[in-house]
Structures are given as structure tokens and as C-alpha cells.
Amino acid sequence: MMNSIILSLAVIPSILALPNPHKTSPAHAPIPTIWVAGDSTTAPDGGHNGTEGWGQYLKYSFGSNAFINNSAYAGRSARSFTREGRFERIAEALHPGDWVVIEFGINDGGTPLNGSTSTTGDKGRADCPGAGDETCTVVYDNATEVVKTFPAYVEAASKTFLKKGAAGIVISEQLPNNVWEGGVYARTPSIFSYYDLLSVEQLGGPAANVYFVQHGSYAAQAQKLLGKDVVDANYPFDHTHTAPLLADVHSQAFVLGLKCGTSPLADLVINATARIEANIGPCLPANDTLPI
């Protein structure tokens, strides 16, 4: 009893002294938030089927060095995330010094169709094909929508975050589907991997605090090492939505991608690179032209 009273009294001053995360004081740099934007493969509660998104496990690799806000949401593409104001809500809540991770692609394919609703046609998700300022005009949910390209959405959001003082942006490659679904290991990056790279370059790359993480490649490597049986067992419904174990592995794959690059966000990771490599595979070959 006496001990616990002494303990509680001793704890009070340290609670009072906890740094307010968003107030800079001379003694403590604020603890940044890492905002995560994405779809069901990243989101809390995954695809709402007992599956989970990888963003939920990111906190285990940052300890007390960062807060994580996983704003990813099932069924979203870069287009619908924009239309629904989800990037905007992150921008409103973002404080200078925070980071933003953006990962889309799973729901971005196809072409915009006239007359779609949230449950029919392209479901309001398909981006306009192309990598520049092309537009496609369609009626979605009875309203005219001028649909932009995938890079246009990702770059517009990134610019907004940087303008608000974000320390940096990580544009992260979409995850592969189950690389073992054909019986033997196979992986083909999607067009969105290329668009991600292009967006990073068009935004100025690492010199402008914008970084690329080859998340799909690191996740594929980790799935290859896990083997067919474990990977199959961790896609309980389909080839896209992961059970918690694989979502955690995908989170580690993202962190490895960060650690193998040049982003200062990697400095906030609590794990040693060699320890991560021992679990889920080595850093991938890279060169100076890759904006990692």
C-alpha cells in the first residue's frame, strides 16, 4: 500500500512533464504523427471480414517516437478518397513536422464510367487513364464529376500536406495479391507502381521531402520467404484481404523499405535494419535514380 502511494506520487510529476505532442518546447521536439491514407489492405478492420490492414501494425515499429493515425478506408481509390474529403480531413488535422504515407492502387483500376453509383459501374473509384493532367468527365451519383489521373490525385494531396508543413510524404507502392495463388511464386507490379514512382519524381523526390517505398516488392519478398502454405492460410477470403499475421508482415515490409531508403522517417523506427532483414528478407538492390 505504502509503496503504491509513493509510486503514484512519484509518477505525477512525470505525467505533468509529458511533452504535449503538438506544442514545441525548447526541451522537447514534438512527437510527430504519421498519417496513413489507403484502402482496405491498409485500413483498420481491413475489408471488414476479420481481415486487417497493415497500417494497424505500424505503431509497433515506431514505439514512442511517433503517433500513427490510420485513416485508410476500405473500398477507396485515390479518386474516391479525394472526392470524399478524406485527404482534406488529414490536411486539416496535420501539424507541421508530421508525415503522410499514401498507398493506393487496389481500387484504382479500370476507366471511369457514366452513370455509376457507389455500388454499380466503376463505383466511382476508377481514375482517368494517364499520368498527367488528362481528365474524364462522367456522371457519378447523378452529379457531373471531372475525374483526374492517379498521379494528379496523389500529387495534389501531397502538395497540400507539404504546404501545411508536413516533414515529408511517403508514396508507397500497392501490395501484391497472394503471390502464391497460381501454385508457384509469381509477382507482376501494376501500372500504379510506375505511377507512384512518377509522382515522387514529379514532386521533386527526396530533395523535396517526397520518398518512394517499394512496398509491393518488399511484401512480395516476405511472402516468398513465408512460403505458400502460410501465405494461403493468411488470405482467408480472397487474394487481397489479409489476416492479421500477414498484415503485420506487410507492415514490417513497409518499415524495411523505409529503412533501406534515405527518408528521415526511417530514423524514428525502433528496430535495427539487420533484425528486420533477418525476419523478412534483405534490402532490395537500388541505385541513385530510385527516389527512395
Ligand SMILES: *[C@@H]1O[C@H](CO)[C@@H](O)[C@H](O)[C@H]1NC(C)=O
Ligand atoms: C485520425 O484522423 C482522422 C482525420 O483527422 C480523425 O477523424 C480520426 O478520429 C483520427 N483517428 C484517431 C484514432 O485518432
Ligand SMILES: *[C@@H]1O[C@H](CO)[C@@H](O)[C@H](O)[C@H]1NC(C)=O
Ligand atoms: C459521359 O457522358 C457525358 C455527357 O453525356 C459525355 O460528355 C462524356 O464523354 C461521357 N463520358 C464517358 C467516359 O463516357
Ligand SMILES: *[C@@H]1O[C@H](CO)[C@@H](O)[C@H](O)[C@H]1NC(C)=O
Ligand atoms: C439519382 O437519380 C435517381 C433518379 O432520379 C434517383 O432515384 C436517385 O435517388 C438519385 N441518386 C442520388 C445519389 O442522388
Ligand SMILES: *[C@@H]1O[C@H](CO)[C@@H](O)[C@H](O)[C@H]1NC(C)=O
Ligand atoms: C465478407 O463477409 C460478408 C459477410 O459474411 C460476405 O458476404 C462477403 O462476401 C465477404 N467478403 C469477402 C471479400 O469475402
Ligand SMILES: *[C@@H]1O[C@H](CO)[C@@H](O)[C@H](O)[C@H]1NC(C)=O
Ligand atoms: C520492431 O520491434 C517490435 C517490438 O519487438 C515489433 O513488434 C515490430 O514488428 C518490429 N518491427 C519490424 C519492422 O521488425
Ligand SMILES: *[C@@H]1O[C@H](CO)[C@@H](O)[C@H](O)[C@H]1NC(C)=O
Ligand atoms: C536503377 O534501378 C532501377 C530499379 O532496380 C532500374 O530499373 C534502373 O534500370 C536502374 N538504373 C540504372 C541507371 O542502373
